[in-house]
Amino acid sequence: MASSSGTSSGSSLLRNSGSEGDLQALMDQRKRKRMISNRESARRSRMRKQKHLDDLMAQVAQLRKENHQIITSINITTQHYLNVEADNSILRAQVSELSHRLESLNEIIGLLNSSNDVFVDSSTFNEPAADSFFNPLSMSYLNQPIMASADMFQY
Template identity: 60%
Template structure:
């Protein structure tokens, strides 16, 4: 009996060891499947990261180009503004000069009008009534261009 129990223990040993192998086989397969699944998941994750990185690079290039175009437009607009401002400065100066000339001419006309209406100014005025260009006797002067020297406009 000892031998049969020994055999029995040996066969139990083999049998229990065989059942552990049976249990180990699915565990190994599960580990392998899990490992393969994890590798596949990691590969997909790396691919997503790479795609995200590539998308960000494309966005950086697009934004850099857009920024450059905006900067060019700003520079062009600034140059246009400087040119317009310089032209405005010139026009303001010309307007001031023309305003002064207009005031001078209005003063001359006012003086002429006061001398023709009063009749006084025989010796004090630079124009006599006979020389006045508004005099109907001097209408032939209307067809001729009026020429004035620069000294008349300088005060």
């Protein structure tokens, strides 16, 4: 019995050592597959990271281009604004000068009317005087151009 149990245990050891070799080979094969899988995963991760970096670089280039276009547009708009402001200043000066002329002319007309009232009888009170001053063709001195420029005014 002892010999039979010894024989069976010996054959069991042989089978176990063969199984252990197979088991070790299987573990090595799994380890190699895992290493290959990990390498492939790392390669895909690096590729994703590189693609993301390339996308970000393209986005930076696009945003810089848009920024340059916006700055150019702002500069053009600012120049137009300054031109309009200069034109507006000229027009304001012309309005001021014309208002002053109008006030002066109204004063002259008022003086002429008051002086005409002294010499005119009451029957012709509402009729305009036949003076050459009221003749539009004789008022050539009123048709002088108004000269103003942006250089005359400080902002």
